[in-house]
Amino acid sequence: xxxxxxxxxxRSSSPTAAPVDRGVYSISVTAELSGVGPQTLRLYERRGLxxxxxxxxxxxxxxxxxxxxxxxxxxxxxxxxxxxxxxxILTLEDQQSALRAEIAQLxxxxxxxxxx
Amino acid sequence: xxxxxxxxxxRSSSPTAAPVDRGVYSISVTAELSGVGPQTLRLYERRGLxxxxxxxxxxxxxxxxxxxxxxxxxxxxxxxxxxxxxxxILTLEDQQSALRAEIAQLxxxxxxxxxx
DNA sequence: CGTGTAAGGAATTCTGACACG
DNA sequence: CGTGTAAGGAATTCTGACACG
Numbered sequence: 001x002x003x004x005x006x007x008x009x010x011r012s013s014s015p016t017a018a019p020v021d022r023g024v025y026s027i028s029v030t031a032e033l034s035g036v037g038p039q040t041l042r043l044y045e046r047r048g049l050x051x052x053x054x055x056x057x058x059x060x061x062x063x064x065x066x067x068x069x070x071x072x073x074x075x076x077x078x079x080x081x082x083x084x085x086x087x088x089i090l091t092l093e094d095q096q097s098a099l100r101a102e103i104a105q106l107x108x109x110x111x112x113x114x115x116x
Numbered sequence: 117x118x119x120x121x122x123x124x125x126x127r128s129s130s131p132t133a134a135p136v137d138r139g140v141y142s143i144s145v146t147a148e149l150s151g152v153g154p155q156t157l158r159l160y161e162r163r164g165l166x167x168x169x170x171x172x173x174x175x176x177x178x179x180x181x182x183x184x185x186x187x188x189x190x191x192x193x194x195x196x197x198x199x200x201x202x203x204x205i206l207t208l209e210d211q212q213s214a215l216r217a218e219i220a221q222l223x224x225x226x227x228x229x230x231x232x
Numbered sequence: 233c234g235t236g237t238a239a240g241g242a243a244t245t246c247t248g249a250c251a252c253g
Numbered sequence: 254c255g256t257g258t259a260a261g262g263a264a265t266t267c268t269g270a271c272a273c274g
Contacts, residue, residue: 081197196265239271
């Protein structure tokens, strides 16, 4: 997981997870940036892989975070994983990063034997 | 037809992972116990989902652990995950149990705020 | 530009059959 | 009983097209 936030960042208030990552890209821009096609993006959403924001009018707004997630989806699909599998994997990976964060915090007080 | 073996007889010596779990079931017995069919078991192996022991003559020997893993595989396949996805998921789940074990050990010295 | 749904080609998963030890 | 491989039906994934706001 790489964070490429150069400028344009949120050094405003919260330093950790940024809920400031509002959706800004339309479906057509997202399709162009990702190479994934609008219909496919809608399909991913119906399958529970993505959940972009919506404007009051119902238009999808994809965030930077959504784009990163989409990159991972594309990776897995190219690997040959079907959409149901991708959904499970993303869930597991989300859990994993939570677990790793917990370990990092616990290690703060007592440095462990550096697993892995 | 699912067999709910609630026996859970593993009170031998080591309480955690038992490397004593030698392969004992032939492919036909494993097929019968799991309802998975011999050709499918071989396919799972080629796809990297299972890696049963082999006798000197090359005959597969499935362990209790393999059976448990197979149950999980069946679960995921029935859920609609394809075999490539199942492989990735099993890898992630193996990593997860390692991470959880690490957390459990770290928590021994300093009890955390009960995550999850 | 956005929304959604129904049709069809390409690829995948799995089984039953074959040949052999 | 075990080993392996090639053939074919069923289901899935994705795209281009349609109709509409």
